[in-house]
Amino acid sequence: MVEEQNEDTRAVDLLNDDLTDVSPEEIRAAQAAVAAQLETAEDRWRRAAADYDNLRKRMAREIQTVREQERRHTAKAFLPVVDGLDRALSFGVDLDEGVLGGMQAIRAQAADALRALGYPEIVIDGAEFDPQLHEAVSVVEDASVPPRSILAVTRPGFGTPERMLRPAAVVVTRRPDEE
Amino acid sequence: MAKAVGIDLGTTNSVIAVWEAGEEKVIPNAEGARTTPSVVAFTEDGERLVGQLARRQSILNPKGTISSAKRFIGRSFDEIKEEANAVGFDVVEGPNGEARFNIRGKQYAPEEISAQVLRKLVDDASKFLGEKVTEAVITVPAYFNDAQRTATKDAGRIAGLEVLRIINEPTAAALAYGMDKKNHETILVFDLGGGTFDVSLLDVGDGVVEVRSTAGDTHLGGDDFDRRLVDYFADEFKNENGIDLRNDPQALQRLFEAAEKAKVELSSVSQTQVSLPFITADASGPRHLTMTVKRSKFEDLTADLVERCLGPVRQAMADAKVSENDIDEVILVGGSTRIPAVQALVKRLTGGKEPNMTVNPDEVVAVGAAIQAGVLKGDVEDVLLLDVTPLSLGVETRGGVMTKIIERNTTIPARRSEVFSTAEDNQPSVEIVVLQGERENAADNRVLGRFQLTGIRPAPRGEAQVEVTFDIDANGILHVTAKDKDTGTEQGITISDTSNLDQGEIDRMIKEAEQHRADDQALRQAVDARNELDSAAYQVERVLRELGDAAPEHERARAELLITQAREAVQNNVGEQEAKERTGELLQVAQSLAAARANASHAEQPAQDDEDDVVDAEFDR
Numbered sequence A: 001m002v003e004e005q006n007e008d009t010r011a012v013d014l015l016n017d018d019l020t021d022v023s024p025e026e027i028r029a030a031q032a033a034v035a036a037q038l039e040t041a042e043d044r045w046r047r048a049a050a051d052y053d054n055l056r057k058r059m060a061r062e063i064q065t066v067r068e069q070e071r072r073h074t075a076k077a078f079l080p081v082v083d084g085l086d087r088a089l090s091f092g093v094d095l096d097e098g099v100l101g102g103m104q105a106i107r108a109q110a111a112d113a114l115r116a117l118g119y120p121e122i123v124i125d126g127a128e129f130d131p132q133l134h135e136a137v138s139v140v141e142d143a144s145v146p147p148r149s150i151l152a153v154t155r156p157g158f159g160t161p162e163r164m165l166r167p168a169a170v171v172v173t174r175r176p177d178e179e
Numbered sequence B: 001m002a003k004a005v006g007i008d009l010g011t012t013n014s015v016i017a018v019w020e021a022g023e024e025k026v027i028p029n030a031e032g033a034r035t036t037p038s039v040v041a042f043t044e045d046g047e048r049l050v051g052q053l054a055r056r057q058s059i060l061n062p063k064g065t066i067s068s069a070k071r072f073i074g075r076s077f078d079e080i081k082e083e084a085n086a087v088g089f090d091v092v093e094g095p096n097g098e099a100r101f102n103i104r105g106k107q108y109a110p111e112e113i114s115a116q117v118l119r120k121l122v123d124d125a126s127k128f129l130g131e132k133v134t135e136a137v138i139t140v141p142a143y144f145n146d147a148q149r150t151a152t153k154d155a156g157r158i159a160g161l162e163v164l165r166i167i168n169e170p171t172a173a174a175l176a177y178g179m180d181k182k183n184h185e186t187i188l189v190f191d192l193g194g195g196t197f198d199v200s201l202l203d204v205g206d207g208v209v210e211v212r213s214t215a216g217d218t219h220l221g222g223d224d225f226d227r228r229l230v231d232y233f234a235d236e237f238k239n240e241n242g243i244d245l246r247n248d249p250q251a252l253q254r255l256f257e258a259a260e261k262a263k264v265e266l267s268s269v270s271q272t273q274v275s276l277p278f279i280t281a282d283a284s285g286p287r288h289l290t291m292t293v294k295r296s297k298f299e300d301l302t303a304d305l306v307e308r309c310l311g312p313v314r315q316a317m318a319d320a321k322v323s324e325n326d327i328d329e330v331i332l333v334g335g336s337t338r339i340p341a342v343q344a345l346v347k348r349l350t351g352g353k354e355p356n357m358t359v360n361p362d363e364v365v366a367v368g369a370a371i372q373a374g375v376l377k378g379d380v381e382d383v384l385l386l387d388v389t390p391l392s393l394g395v396e397t398r399g400g401v402m403t404k405i406i407e408r409n410t411t412i413p414a415r416r417s418e419v420f421s422t423a424e425d426n427q428p429s430v431e432i433v434v435l436q437g438e439r440e441n442a443a444d445n446r447v448l449g450r451f452q453l454t455g456i457r458p459a460p461r462g463e464a465q466v467e468v469t470f471d472i473d474a475n476g477i478l479h480v481t482a483k484d485k486d487t488g489t490e491q492g493i494t495i496s497d498t499s500n501l502d503q504g505e506i507d508r509m510i511k512e513a514e515q516h517r518a519d520d521q522a523l524r525q526a527v528d529a530r531n532e533l534d535s536a537a538y539q540v541e542r543v544l545r546e547l548g549d550a551a552p553e554h555e556r557a558r559a560e561l562l563i564t565q566a567r568e569a570v571q572n573n574v575g576e577q578e579a580k581e582r583t584g585e586l587l588q589v590a591q592s593l594a595a596a597r598a599n600a601s602h603a604e605q606p607a608q609d610d611e612d613d614v615v616d617a618e619f620d621r
């Protein structure tokens, strides 16, 4: 504490003090101190300005991310409805044709809406299993087709590898000798 | 500069966070998820998959898909024989008796697998941050021995990372809450995740965190709670329909998903609906599963799981020679601590202490690790400590209310301006009363100072424009200026004691504002309504004056009556409702007068609905 006070009283205030009885060394030292302070201040100011600019850019990016997350979250909440329709349709073979056709149209509307949100329905059609698009929920041994063939879809998927809402749940083949 | 990150390398899931711009932040992976499954797969074609992608193909490739490598890292084969039998891939003994994975005839060390997970986390983070990530702090359970810690560090190296430090998961949780800065405290960290349960007792003080004891159950977690619900759904369904859904893999999968969803919902609501239409079918047609689950039912089903947490907590306390009264803080970690019954148990065991859970419990470990990384890199200290205004600052306006200009918690230095006007015709001066506080009624706040701005040129009320600027510098010194935009005349005041209230006083004022929020809001609305009524009366009066004899006699009489009544109502401080009704009547009259004026003289100016909208409020003194 005492030491610090001594330092303080010896320090030269270049702006306010009468400088006549101050030695040139002391003035030089004081100038150096001021220059150092100015440098720190300028550095801090630049950092603050840069921080702000970076924050602005980051916010812009983050808004994109948040929008994407919100969209995915919302779209996901509707997937059970699509699944329900699919199951209803799969049991609806003995339904009146008009009703069945209507339900199929609703199902198509749902897929359209999801596509418009950026999540097209994943087309399976003879595809080979691809973990970017599919989730294996069941495996059957089958030598008559190449391994990793998709035999059935148990739940439709929506999205692309880059923007996946939900992969398609599929039944996949395996060579009998595998495992 | 390359960023240093914190990584929670979990048994089931891993999380990566970064310290950036003075804030910690969890980084989503390339698939947009904040957690990444700690799963690695080697496919038949020699492809390597990590995370969600690996999990999706696991049943197709059970021998080539490694999950929970953490259970094997740094262990000898003898130590983990039992674990090895519980997994679908092959665990073998390496040349030095260590645990290895045998994948398609090739042996891999657990640290090589963990390295793949780390690599993905870091690669995705680099992409997200737009800069390369090369340094990391990685967490491990407090009970990890030297071999396990070294192996984890090696995993980091294999992933091409410089591991700044390996820290304990409970320590990271304490750092996330800034508890390392406390003076000698005993902290209990309760971590119930998806598949593992850990309790730790920590001693913190003078920036040092010491683990005093740990205990746990390596096979207890949220998955067990899910399983209970699955069995319950399946049993109920079987009773009713005679079909056991557990025999149908697809139905079972849907049951598991529904169970987890229901469990999560029951953490915030007391009952939930489970709906699985067309879950199966028999000769009589499709069957649906619909059920309501109450939280109390869920608690019955899982009571023994919750009780299983009890032993380890007691154990840890006994080992650390700590009683419930010695525990100063409790931290909840792991997604399953969101279950109310789990929280109740923790409270019961720690003498009713409110646990800390404001930091997302499934991210708190990664967050703490990121803070540690920031500290080690010197980024955390570097942050300029920024002050905020502890209370709002503003001025008194018409009707004796406070109009805020700088909101509470604004980071300073800050500068804000608003434009005000006069409340009377030819008002020559305005009085600026500078207020501090959160209450609507000006008199309930602190008066910091007052001054007059004089020499305002005669003008109808609402026309003069007085710009009031609040400028508060980094030291909390407030300069308030008021400027007449018409003449350029300016007056000001400097107030230096905006920030010398002690914290107790600030807390009291904020609490009072909260307690009176409803009353204050009512008061504010009433004042606003009376001000509107007063303005409406003034406008109608002006229209009458302008119309002179052109005003139809009966309209004039009615307007004059309404004006007199309005003035009285304002004088008598009538309530919001009455003020609004009277304003409505006046506006109607204003309209018919305007119509009359249009007919009479095709006057170009209809009565205006409101004053100039750049003005925020009026000064009535």
Ligand SMILES: Nc1ncnc2c1ncn2[C@@H]1O[C@H](COP(=O)(O)OP(=O)(O)OP(=O)(O)O)[C@@H](O)[C@H]1O
Residues within 6 Å of the ligand: B010, B011, B012, B013, B014, B035, B192, B193, B194, B195, B196, B197, B221, B222, B223, B260, B263, B264, B265, B267, B333, B334, B335, B336, B337, B338, B339, B361, B362
């Ligand atoms: N709101 C909630 N209510 C109840 N359980 C929840 C909630 N949110 C998440 N969980 C459960 O938390 C668990 C996941 O927690 P966490 O992410 O902490 O686990 P983990 O770190 O992957 O597991 P471990 O630490 O065992 O490796 C899952 O079982 C999940 O169902």
Ligand SMILES: [Mg+2]
Residues within 6 Å of the ligand: B010, B011, B193, B194, B334
């Ligand atoms: Mg965990």
